[in-house]
Amino acid sequence: xxxxxxxLLPELILGIGATVLMMAAAFGGRRASxxxxxxxxxxxxxxTFALIGAPSHAGPVFEGIVSADLFASFGKxxxxxAAAVAIIAANGWFERGTEHASEYAVLILFSAVGxxxxxxxxxxxxxxxxxxxxxxxxxxxxxxxxxxxxxxxAGLKYFVLGALASGILLYxxxxxxxxxxxxxxxxxxxxxxxGAPSLGLLFGLVFLLAGLAFKISAVPFHMWTPDVYxxxxxxxxxxxxxxxxxxxxxxxxxxCIDALGPAxxxxxxxVIVAALASVFLGAVAAYGQTNIKRLLAYSSINNVGxxxxxxxxxxxxxxxxxxxxxxxxxxxxxxxFLCVLWMRDGEGRPVEDIYSLSGLSQRQPLFAFAMxxxxxxxxxxxxxxxxxxKLVVFRAAIDSGYVALAVxxxxxxVVGAYYYLKIIKVMYLDEPAPPYAPVRxxxxxxxxxxxALVVSPLGxxxxxxxxxxxxxxxxxxx
Amino acid sequence: xxAVNGLPxxxxxxxxxxxxxxxxxxxxxxxxxxxxxxSTLIVFAISIALWVAYDPNGAQWQFVEKLPLGxxxxxxLGIDGIALVLIALTAFLMPICIGASWRSIDKRxxxxxxxxxxxxxxxxxxxxxxxxxxxxxxxxxxxxxMYFIIGIWGGAERxxxxxxxxxxxxxxxxxxxxxxxxxxxTAHTTSIPALMAHDFPVEAQKWxxxxxxxxxxxxxxxxxxxxxxxxxxxxxxxxxxxxLAGILLKLGGYGFIRFSLPMFPxxxxxxxPLIFVLSGVAVVYTSLVALVQRDMKKLIAYxxxxxxxxxxxxxxxxxxxxxxxxxxxxxxxxxxxxxxxLCVGVIYDRxxxxxxxxxxxxxxxxxxxxxxxxVFTMASIGLPGTSNFVGEFLSLVGTYxxxxxxxxxxxxxxxxxxxxxxxLYWRICFGTLRHKDAAAMSDLSLREWWLLGPIxxxxxxxxxxxxxxxxxxxxxxxxxxxxxxxVAPAGDSRIHLAPMKMGAMDHGATH
Numbered sequence: 001x002x003x004x005x006x007x008l009l010p011e012l013i014l015g016i017g018a019t020v021l022m023m024a025a026a027f028g029g030r031r032a033s034x035x036x037x038x039x040x041x042x043x044x045x046x047x048t049f050a051l052i053g054a055p056s057h058a059g060p061v062f063e064g065i066v067s068a069d070l071f072a073s074f075g076k077x078x079x080x081x082a083a084a085v086a087i088i089a090a091n092g093w094f095e096r097g098t099e100h101a102s103e104y105a106v107l108i109l110f111s112a113v114g115x116x117x118x119x120x121x122x123x124x125x126x127x128x129x130x131x132x133x134x135x136x137x138x139x140x141x142x143x144x145x146x147x148x149x150x151x152x153x154a155g156l157k158y159f160v161l162g163a164l165a166s167g168i169l170l171y172x173x174x175x176x177x178x179x180x181x182x183x184x185x186x187x188x189x190x191x192x193x194x195g196a197p198s199l200g201l202l203f204g205l206v207f208l209l210a211g212l213a214f215k216i217s218a219v220p221f222h223m224w225t226p227d228v229y230x231x232x233x234x235x236x237x238x239x240x241x242x243x244x245x246x247x248x249x250x251x252x253x254x255x256c257i258d259a260l261g262p263a264x265x266x267x268x269x270x271v272i273v274a275a276l277a278s279v280f281l282g283a284v285a286a287y288g289q290t291n292i293k294r295l296l297a298y299s300s301i302n303n304v305g306x307x308x309x310x311x312x313x314x315x316x317x318x319x320x321x322x323x324x325x326x327x328x329x330x331x332x333x334x335x336x337f338l339c340v341l342w343m344r345d346g347e348g349r350p351v352e353d354i355y356s357l358s359g360l361s362q363r364q365p366l367f368a369f370a371m372x373x374x375x376x377x378x379x380x381x382x383x384x385x386x387x388x389x390k391l392v393v394f395r396a397a398i399d400s401g402y403v404a405l406a407v408x409x410x411x412x413x414v415v416g417a418y419y420y421l422k423i424i425k426v427m428y429l430d431e432p433a434p435p436y437a438p439v440r441x442x443x444x445x446x447x448x449x450x451x452a453l454v455v456s457p458l459g460x461x462x463x464x465x466x467x468x469x470x471x472x473x474x475x476x477x478x
Numbered sequence: 479x480x481a482v483n484g485l486p487x488x489x490x491x492x493x494x495x496x497x498x499x500x501x502x503x504x505x506x507x508x509x510x511x512x513x514x515x516x517s518t519l520i521v522f523a524i525s526i527a528l529w530v531a532y533d534p535n536g537a538q539w540q541f542v543e544k545l546p547l548g549x550x551x552x553x554x555l556g557i558d559g560i561a562l563v564l565i566a567l568t569a570f571l572m573p574i575c576i577g578a579s580w581r582s583i584d585k586r587x588x589x590x591x592x593x594x595x596x597x598x599x600x601x602x603x604x605x606x607x608x609x610x611x612x613x614x615x616x617x618x619x620x621x622x623x624m625y626f627i628i629g630i631w632g633g634a635e636r637x638x639x640x641x642x643x644x645x646x647x648x649x650x651x652x653x654x655x656x657x658x659x660x661x662x663x664t665a666h667t668t669s670i671p672a673l674m675a676h677d678f679p680v681e682a683q684k685w686x687x688x689x690x691x692x693x694x695x696x697x698x699x700x701x702x703x704x705x706x707x708x709x710x711x712x713x714x715x716x717x718x719x720x721x722l723a724g725i726l727l728k729l730g731g732y733g734f735i736r737f738s739l740p741m742f743p744x745x746x747x748x749x750x751p752l753i754f755v756l757s758g759v760a761v762v763y764t765s766l767v768a769l770v771q772r773d774m775k776k777l778i779a780y781x782x783x784x785x786x787x788x789x790x791x792x793x794x795x796x797x798x799x800x801x802x803x804x805x806x807x808x809x810x811x812x813x814x815x816x817x818x819x820l821c822v823g824v825i826y827d828r829x830x831x832x833x834x835x836x837x838x839x840x841x842x843x844x845x846x847x848x849x850x851x852x853v854f855t856m857a858s859i860g861l862p863g864t865s866n867f868v869g870e871f872l873s874l875v876g877t878y879x880x881x882x883x884x885x886x887x888x889x890x891x892x893x894x895x896x897x898x899x900x901x902l903y904w905r906i907c908f909g910t911l912r913h914k915d916a917a918a919m920s921d922l923s924l925r926e927w928w929l930l931g932p933i934x935x936x937x938x939x940x941x942x943x944x945x946x947x948x949x950x951x952x953x954x955x956x957x958x959x960x961x962x963x964x965v966a967p968a969g970d971s972r973i974h975l976a977p978m979k980m981g982a983m984d985h986g987a988t989h
Contacts, residue, residue, distance in 0.1 A: 362586070365503075376622065381648070383600070383619035391611065391659070392549070398659045406659065410652045417648055421625075421641065429629045429637055460615075464548020 007058035007068035010047035010076060011116050017043040018109035025102040033094070033102035037087050040105035044084040044112060051076055064184050066120040074323055074473035075119035075250040078330050079243045083112045085334050086239035088443055089341055093235050094144070104144060108239060111137035115247035122258065124173045124183040127251065131169070131215065134244055135162050141239065142232040154231025161214070161224045169211025175204030185259035193262040205260060209270050212255065215248040218308060219277035222301045226285075229297035234350060237293055238337035241300045245333075246326045249307050253322050256311060257477045264314055271312040276408050278305030283416035291352045292340050295419065296333070299378055302416050303329050306393050309409045313396040319474035321396035324466060325389040328377075328455065332386055335451030336374040338444055342367060344437045351436070354423060359432030367439070368427045370452045377455040379420035380413045385459025392467075486543050487528055488555040491565065491602040494520050499595035507587035511580060514591035518572040521598065525569035532562050534950050538957060539608070539671055550668055554608040559950035560735060560805065561605045564728055567812045568605070570936070571724045572598050575717035577929045578820055582716060582827050583631060590631060593623040594717070601725055605732065610658050610668040617693075617729060618651050624718070624726065632713035639706075639713035646706040650696030657689030661741075674740040674961070687745030690738050698730030700753075700790060701760035704783045711779035712832070716823030719775065723782050724816035731789045731808045735801070739793065740961045746794065747965035753794045754884040760787040761891030768898045774822045774832045777902055778815060781858065784891050785811045785866075791888050792873030796966040800876020801955050802948055806869030809947055810857070810940060813865055817854040817933040821847070824926055825906075828919040834902065839911035844921045848907045850930045855903045857937045859896045865940035880967045 005012060021036050021043075028036070056073040060066075087105045094101035114133030121127040139162060143155020177183055179200040180191035192201065214221040229237045260267050282302025289295040307329070310321035343351045361368035377386030390413060397406040439445060454462070498517030502510040532540055542556035557565065575594060583590050600623070603616030621644055629640035662668050665676045678686060696703045707727075711719050739746050761784050768780035785807060792804030824847060825840070826832055841848035857864035860871070870892060878885035911917040922930070940947055959966075 361589070381618065381622065382615040383622075387615065387618075388549075388551075391655070394656075395550075395659050395663065398656075398663050403656075403660065407656050410656055411649075414645065414649045414652055418641075418645060421644060424625075425629065425637065425641075428626060429640075457615075457619075460547055460551065463551060464546070467549035 004061070006054040007061045008055070008066075009050040010055055010080070011113055013047045013050055014043060014109055014113045014116065018106055018113065021109065022103070022106045025106050028102060030101050033104075036102045037091065037105045040109050041084045041087050043109065044080045044087075047112075047116075048077060048080040060122065064186065065123045065126045066117065067122045068120060069476040070473045071250070071254065071319075071323075071476040072116075072120035074327075074469065075246060076116050078246050078327055079115045079119070080112060082243040082246065082330050082334060083108050083115075083239065085338070085447060086235060086243065088447065089238045089338055090233075090235035091441060091444065093233065093341075104141070104235075107137045107141050111141070111239075111244065115243055118247045118251045119254070121251065121254070122185045124176065124185075124188075124259075127255070128166075128170065128173060131248075131251070132166065134247065135166065135215075138162070138240065138244065141236045142228055144236055145233050148233075150231040151233060154228045157224055157231070158228045165211050165214030165221065168207050168214070172204050172207025172209075172211055175200055175207060179204060185255070188259045189261050192260060197263055197266065201263075202266060205263060205266055206270065208255065209252075209267060212248065212252045213274055216245060216252060216304050216308075217301055218274040218304050219281045219301065220274075222278065222281070225301055226289075226294045226297040229300075230291055230294045230352075234293065234337065234341050237296075238334060238341070241296065241333045241337060242330045245300065245304065246330055249304065249311075249322060249326055253311055253319055254477060257314075257319060268312055268314065271308050272402075272405055275305045275308035275312055276405070276412070278302060278308065279409055279412035280305075280415065283412055283419070286416070286419040289419070290354050292343065292354050292357075292423075293352055295354065295423075296336060296340070299336075299416075299420075300333060302412075303333075303378070305412070306390055306409060309405060310393040310396050312405060313393070313400040313402060315396075315400060316471070316474045316478055317396045317399055319477055320467075320470040321389075321393045323470040323473055324392045327466060327470070328386060328389040328459070331451045331454045332374050332377045335370065335448055335455065336378065338448045338451070339367065339371045339374065341444070342436060342439050342441075346434070346437055348437050354426055355430075356433055356436075357423065357426050358430040360427040362432050363435045364439075367436075370448050371427060372424060373452045373456050375420040375423050379417045381417065383457040385455040385457065385462075388460065388463060486555075487524055487531075488541050488543055488557065488602075488606045489553075491521055491524055491528075491569075491606065492599045494524070495595040495599040495602070499592040499599070502588045502592040502595065505588060507584075510588035510591045511576070514576045514595055515573060517595055518569070518576050518598065521602070522569040522573055525566045528557070528562060529566055529950075532557075532559070532950060534559060534953060538954065542608070544608075550662065551611045552609045552668065554612060554669065555606040556608045556671070557606055559952070559954045560732070562950050563805070563809060563947060564725075564732055565602060565605050567728070567809055568598065568601050568725050570932075571720060571812065571816050574816070574820070574929050574933065575720050577925060578720065578823055579715065579717040580925060582823065586630065590627070593626050594721075597623040597627070597721060601729070604729055608670045610662060610670060610673065613670065614651075614655060614658060617733075618648075620726065620729070621647055621651075624722070627718040627721075628710055628714045631715045631718070634713075635709070636713045639709040642706045643710045646703070647693075647696055650693040650703070653689045654693035657686045660689075661686065670736065674736075676741070678742060678745075680744045683742035683745030684748050685745075687738055687742045687749055690733065690742075691749070694730040694733035694738065695756075696730070697733065698727055698786045698790070699783060700756050700786070701763060701783065702756075704760070704764070707783060708776050708779040711782075711819075712773060712775045716819060716826065719779075719819040719823075720816040723779070723819060724812040727782060727786060728808050728812060731786070731793070731804065734790070734793050735805070735958070739796075740958055743962050743965045746796075746962075747967070750794050750796075750880075750967060753790050754881060754887075757787040757790045757794075758884060758887030760784060761791075761887055762894070765891050765894035765898060769894065769901070772834055774834055774902065774906075775819070776832075777834075777898060778818050778822065781895065781898065782811070782815050784895060785815070785858075787891065788870055788873045788888060791877040791884055792869075795873070795876035795880035795884075796959075796962045797876050797879055798955060798959060799872045800880065801958060802951065803869050803872025803874070803876055805951055805955070806940070806944060806947060807866065807873055808869075810865035810869045810937070813933050813936050813940070814854055814857045817850075817930060817937070818858060820926075820929055820933075821851045821854060824922065824930075825919065829915060834905050836913060837906045837916050838909045838913065839907070840916065840919070841907040842911055843917055844919060846922045846927070850922070850934055851903065851907060853934050853937065854930075855899050857941070858899050860892055863938070863941045865937045865944075867941055868944040
């Protein structure tokens with residue numbers, strides 16, 4: 001029996017660990033929160049190391065419900081550390097004025113299991129189960145500061161809209177199941193392969209993609225993102241913008257390629273429209289924002305658009321570009337949100353107005369410099385490393401003959417550059433505003449430093465190894 | 479020949495200023511000034527070593543270094559003569575810029591010096607890069623330090639000017655990026671030397687040419703996409719203007735000569751009329767605009783646009799005189815416009831206004847200044863014996879050979895150039911000392927002599943013995959001409975200069 005479970009070792013570690021820690025949290029109360037947080041981080045690190053070996057190569061397990069392949073492992077190798085960062089980001093955040101500080105880490109662990117299932121799912125059922133495990137944990141997380149009106153509103157909004165999206169997704173799944181008689185990706189692909197798809201199949205495909213688009217917050221299903229990102233406590237926003245995004249994008253990639261591969265022409269147009277709409281709306285809508293979390297929410301919409309350009313390009317090159325993009329995206333975004341976490345006034349209250357960053361370069365030069373690296377990287381301005389994943393994506397699009405798509409995407413980067421530049425301008429060109437409380441979080445500071453180094457020009461040294469890894473991971477889909 | 483004495487000189491050109499930039503940040507203002515000066519002087523010394531070690535009759539690409547980074551980008555460096563002279567120009571102007579900022583910049587000095595050194599590293603990288611994407615990274619990266627230099631230390635309207643500069647040039651550059659992606663995909667290489675020998679389909683060349691032109695025309699700048707330049711110049715601090723006019727604009731010309739002409743000969747040929755019309759309009763129109771300026775910096779900024787039109791005229795004449803002339807105009811303009819901005823900076827530091835009417839009669843109380851300003855004014859006009867004469871003359875000869883109408887427009891520019899420069903000089907240095915505060919200004923300090931003196935020497939050196947500057951580029955221009963042979967325009971001049979090569983005219987010993 002044991003060998004059968006070997007490919008699922010990371011999920012087992014996290015699942016069992018989370019259950020045990022949930023008990024500990026229930027009985028230990030607030031006092032245990034620090035210990036539980038660090039134990040959760042340790043579990044996530046252990047799960048990351050457990051990816052080596054069988055979980056990366058075993059192939060289909062449990063009659064093909066999930067697949068333990070390199071593609072899934074690559075996703076998990078991003079998701080687990082990103083989830084750990086979200087736990088570290090909350091260090092000391094909830095202790096003040098929240099009853100249940102210790103459950104935070106446990107909820108993150110459960111959602112990590114959900115995401116883990118998502119990226120390995122090769123059947124509509126496991127897809128849905130993974131997605132819901134993530135979503136339910138996320139709804140609670142969004143409303144985590146339940147006495148805070150904005151947090152409660154964010155949780156409710158997320159739940160209502162998320163439930164609607166799940167409904168749409170389920171409807172799509174039921175149509176696909178009804179018209180193909182199977183829930184396995186391979187079976188669906190075979191059904192699509194038998195000549196022109198029927199109307200029912202196409203409807204199923206559209207609803208499935210619409211549900212997924214909600215989860216990755218691609219335009220036109222992005223409405224919830226700015227509100228939820230703004231209202232949720234900042235550590236939770238850090239989490240939302242990183243790991244779940246990767247999981248959902250990777251899941252969509254696998255669905256599009258594995259299950260809907262023969263119907264590429266049908267989904268490609270949807271993905272192209274969503275990609276371009278996300279790139280431009282994400283860029284334009286961010287113009288008037290003065291709340292940094294809202295602005296970064298639009299930035300994440302914008303970035304998902306670029307990743308989708310890679311997906312639209314299709315083929316192994318395109319899938320590899322998506323993986324590359326998401327890997328660097330997570331580092332940039334996590335770094336940027338950790339910086340946002342440090343925006344606190346003299347009494348330790350979080351500040352979210354971008355004008356509070358005024359003259360930061362003169363008050364806290366290192367903090368400002370880290371933000372500078374993340375902003376230029378997100379904008380994709382060389383010599384920052386954030387430029388390279390964009391280039392990889394555009395290159396994949398041009399390789400597949402989608403020159404116009406690449407052109408539009410590249411022009412989108414210029415539109416987007418403006419608001420990133422605005423943050424830089426506020427930090428470097430404006431007169432200093434009242435200072436923030438000093439940062440007393442060595443672990444977070446180390447993480448920001450690490451992230452800044454990765455997306456600084458030094459990141460170009462990673463192109464070789466990371467590129468080879470994404471190529472191999474994408475190869476697992478074909 | 480990977481390096482001289484085992485030293486990767488080209489990498490050092492990039493690493494030394496970068497290291498200097500990092501060192502500047504944690505120290506006090508004065509230490510930062512010295513670190514910046516020493517690093518730029520080291521870079522200058524390296525560039526002299528490169529110049530000495532460069533063999534004009536040797537291989538096309540020298541000092542080659544290559545380190546694959548994977549994923550289709552290489553740390554590939556190497557220079558030919560064209561890159562060499564531009565690297566030398568950059569290395570020469572940089573210490574002068576640091577010197578020019580010595581006293582006039584007094585807030586956030588370490589940051590300022592760091593941005594300047596970062597800028598130098600990126601510019602050097604752009605000239606030395608042999609990989610398409612590496613070039614793009616350096617080329618585009620130069621926006622960031624310049625954005626800060628204008629935005630933090632600029633004049634009253636600095637924020638607007640810095641935004642305009644950044645977004646304008648970014649938009650131009652991303653179009654080039656599209657072209658680069660296409661090239662890397664179809665030619666299966668990102669090596670610039672390999673692409674310079676690659677023949678793209680004629681139809682694709684036209685599109686690629688336009689994509690690259692979008693970037694280089696903004697950078698150079700050509701009319702009508704020059705509007706960012708006067709704003710940026712007026713708002714930038716003196717040293718920022720020197721870098722902008724002296725070196726950054728040259729990246730545009732370098733781009734045409736390195737990418738557009740050799741990689742898309744047919745594409746270039748197709749758009750010669752467009753380039754000539756834009757250049758002709760630029761020469762006449764911006765010269766007229768320069769005539770009516772009341773702000774000294776704006777006047778010189780517009781004159782830069784006019785001078786850069788000689789570069790495009792010369793390059794797209796596609797003959798030896800034209801291309802060598804264009805290169806010399808770039809070098810000469812690098813010296814002269816840099817020096818003119820420094821001259822403006824000298825009196826701006828004393829009176830804190832760039833309004834021409836606030837000066838007058840300075841030759842009475844600032845004779846040394848009046849002398850040097852005269853030298854640079856004459857050089858800007860293109861007086862024989864100064865640097866710009868050689869370049870402008872050659873470039874116009876080349877242009878005349880390609881199209882006499884273009885040459886007519888170009889020559890008009892020289893006349894108008896004389897008008898606005900002489901008038902500027904007259905209004906500032908001659909006449910009576912009407913303003914008390916202007917009369918109280920002291921003559922050049924020793925530091926300022928050190929800044930302007932070397933440029934004056936360079937201006938005369940280039941004017942009297944241009945061979946020093948033509949020798950390194952002669953063979954490279956020859957290679958470019960071989961590439962352009964099949965498309966070079968026949969011209970309407972009916973004067974057949976073709977057999978007379980510049981090499982034969984000068985010494986003829988190099989072939």
